[in-house]
Amino acid sequence: MKRPNVVGWVVVFVVVASAEALVRLFRLGDSVPAPTATTRALVTELRTGTLAGEIGATVGTYAQGLAIAVVVGVVVGVLIGSFRALLDASSVLIEFLRPIPAVSLIPLAVLFFGFGAPMRRWIVAYAALWPILLNALYGARGVDRVLHDVARTSGVGAVGRLVRVTLPASLPSIATGVRISASIGLLVAVTAEWVSGTDGVGAYMQRQENAFQLPELYAAVVLVGFFGYVVNRALRAGERRLVFWAGEERLR
């Protein structure tokens, strides 16, 4: 068990405290709210349920999009990584689609799905798909041939080898992909909400910005940042359990 990093959190506290002091000393309240004001806004908005409802909407579409990306990315990635012919066949298509920034597809997705939650779900799924798919692909390609040979001589069929050899062996790589996708997906989810302006934390931030409600705006920023932090922590903890054999070094 790691000891808590006291020094680091003291630094965080000092940074926040100096922000408070600077804002008060130089009267910057018009462009940057003091951390205390932000905290007050955060508590009020969470208690009245306004912000709580918005973050709930964000988390919902985000989780659905991520779930779609995990299922599709792992299945397709492992398959492509396991069969040379599939890799050859899909390589150009992947290289063509992958560099398109997912956020640039938001206006397109709006045309297809409108401004609501389905648009955001699919755009998150698309953005989160690539890191998972590619990591699953690399993971599957890197599987030790000997493992396959042992499985085959032990009478395990092709499908069985895919599920019982390739999949577990690619898990560490897949887990890394999921972690990358989780932060990209959150960025895309909030951006899509901002652009569509219907619901979710992104839309909330856009409204607060237009109304110049700075403490409420910053409260939403802090909330999203905190959510991202929690997700990242949770995924790392889950990863440590799930792929415990892969060693600690990959986890940062």
Add this chain to the structure above:
Amino acid sequence: MTVRLVKRVGRPVLGWVVFAAAVGIWEVLARSEGSFLVPAASAVAERAWHVWPTSEFLSNVEASLRRLAAGYAIGASVGVAVGVSMGSSRRVRQALEPLVELLRATPAIALVPALIVILGFGDRMRIAVIAFGVVFPVLVNSMDGVRAASPELHETASLLRMGRAERILRVDLPAALPSIFAGLRVAVSIGLVMVVVSEFVGGGDGLGHYILVERSQFNIPEMYAGILFLGLLGFVLNGVFVLVERRALSWHHGATGHGEH
């Protein structure tokens, strides 16, 4: 002999055949549907051919590239500097880690409204957003690269009586280069995402703005042409980066006997 030739030529060809088939299916489906949402592939290509060379489009490209270059330069320098110091000193790492983790988890779009209030709607806000997106992959990779450098290197450095600064510059930094480059490469595509995100807000120009405007005016093929150009840009930038990386790291592969990381 012929079998090997078929295999060597066949592999890339198969990829292109599938790609052509996908474009063909798109074309046929779009034509039979006749929906204005999905223009035929040929219509998009024709639009792109006409729109891309116009001075209006190129000025948008230029604006986006200028922002990307500035934001990337700032983000990458800060990322390498902070990452290497966090990697080479345990104390610095401890002091900064929670702060970095909290900031890293914050999606850059969340900072846009705050930055608009502080920096206005102009280029400075956009460059700051791009730099924020670029800094963390570079920082984390630089830190990990330095930390992974072998202890023998450090012992050698202390045997040679290198000072702290000299050790960082001549031992830590070169040893971490492959990892730093990996971070820099990821940061290129993240930077491009940030360019688009930052251009979605507050009007002005740039490719992100272009896509948004063409959609709101229902110039759908133009919108597709803009998205395609962004993909092409990402592809080319990544390709250029791989070339630079190969050049810059050729000594490393020779020195360690390893291939690409």
